Amino acid sequence: MDVSGNPLMQLLDADLNSDRNRTILRFLFGRAGYVIARIFPTRAAACYSGLMLGLALAFIPIAKNAPVRLTLLLTLAGGGLTAVSAHELDELQDDIDEARTQKERDRQLRQFADTEAKNKVAETNLLRHGYELDKSLPPELQQAISPASPKAQQSPQADRAAFDSAVTAVQTKQQNKAEEQQQTGDLTSGDPLVPATTETAQVAAPVSGHPPTNFTDTMQQIAQRLLSMTVIGVPGAGKGMFVSNLLRLVRHHHPQLHLFVMEGKGDAKEAGYWQGVADDIRSIQGLDESPVNLVAWINGCLEDFKAIAGPKLLIFDEVTYLYKVWQTTDKESFEDYIQYKIGLSSMGDSLDNYIWEIGQVSNAKDLGVTAGIRSLFKPIAIVSNHDRRAANALLGTKFVPLPEDGKKAVMAMCDLSSCGRAVYDYVNDCWQPMPQLKNLSGFDRDTRSFSQALQHPSPQPSSPEPTPEPLNIRADLERLLSVDTPEPARVVTRFGLSAEQISEVQQRLSGLQPGTISSVKSIRENSRLLRKQGIIQSDLAELFDYLAETGAIEWLASDCRDFKYLGSL
């Protein structure tokens, strides 16, 4: 190798990759790294070293009477080093403080989430079981909610007996009616679901060894044991028909569940899917609306849904289109919704809160989530032999597993089905031919014709929908037998509450231990009964302040803070 005489060129020309040079470099860098790490093991050590060196550079030359020019230079260098070190120390402390604050905030959030979840469960139980106490509540809370004095117990007990007998009567009536329907075979003909034939039940293809079952039974199981799920199907596959039939069963099994429908198609022909079963139907013609209006509509609907207390189910139709518009228009609120979905998938079951998404594609990207988050919602997939290309595309995704024989087996099931459709459900983890379901919309998209029922909208004597009267009776009874006097008789006094309400709250709080008041308040604030009676939080806050001032209750600072925190949410 031709090496130049210049030492610098020699250095540059040196073959750094030679074994000898590599050994030297490893030795040098290894030693240097070791020394640096020993001297400055942490960021703080480096900062303090710089500070001390700066002080030394600035002061020692002066003390040693060094030449003035050298002294000035060293003083300036020392000053600079000190400034940098001091600034870095400041930054270091900022980082430490921020990490500490974040840790504390996380801890508080976890604690708050735990408390909130417990309160929600307690509230739900309180609403569901009337006067019955939630056994998971602490004893002092049970004592606070239950009537305090024996005198006060007499009236509620009498009310309770009347309440129980009334509810029992209604339930017996319902049961008798159901038995009659079963005996006369009315359930078979009037039920929206025509049971699958033996043939179709036999050809179901298990994916992972579960025995195939009648899909009608599966729908009953889904309706009984609610879960958040995603219903995917090719256009015209019958997602709406499936969900609308399923909703009737859900209503039958869960009469108190609040059914909230958001559908972005706005097609009047399909309004029959939801009418008569859903408590709230929000509809919009998604294609005609601007993206901004569409997202505003979605956010408004979701706010209303979140505000509903107690058990609830959101049916979110046409999510493929709506999610796409939402993601591109307002990503922030979409992310919030995804977080809400994740929260519901983990905690919604205990709170009886669910979401059913209905869409056309199952790709996680199109749904705006990762595959992991998509899997939190249980899958239902429907394919039709009317559009084999779309069906094959859906079957090609990992949303649902395929039977051993692959796509052909699914399409064979479609051909065997009386309606030309096959369905995958998470309960049995298998594909089955879909039975003929009752078309509740009145418009047959396969034949593009209106059904007889819609052309002659005469009252149907054998309507499959469970009558909502038992629910109303129960709700009315609960309201009538709740803690306070009926609204018309209420004389509003101070705090916007009647004298009876004030004394009731005071009585219930009198037996309470300090520190537990916030739990009671949370339950009462969120109570549907309380809201129906028009008691707003600010009135309640004023009342609590007043009671604390008069010594009727002891309200700790932590209670006050919790209350404000809860109130601000």
Add this chain to the structure above:
Amino acid sequence: MSHRLASKFGYYSLSGFAGSALVQLAVIWPQTWIAVVALGAISLLYFAFLIICIQGVLRGARWAGVLNFNLLGVDAIESTAIVLLFVVGGLWTCLEIL
């Protein structure tokens, strides 16, 4: 004890270095003494103003009521410390070099 205290100490030292550097510069370039004298005078005026304000506040003088800063608070102590260290740095350098 947090790193914030050491950081403050570093920043205060800087004012001492600044006073010291000014004196050293004046030794090399004598015209700088004008600036040194001017800064010394301003420092004296600052201390005089501070003492008058403190006296006024302690005696409850009416004019002291318009002072909207806390004389005994951290701000006053910090600014006093910075001026003091600047003066001390300069004086010490003067004694050592001259």
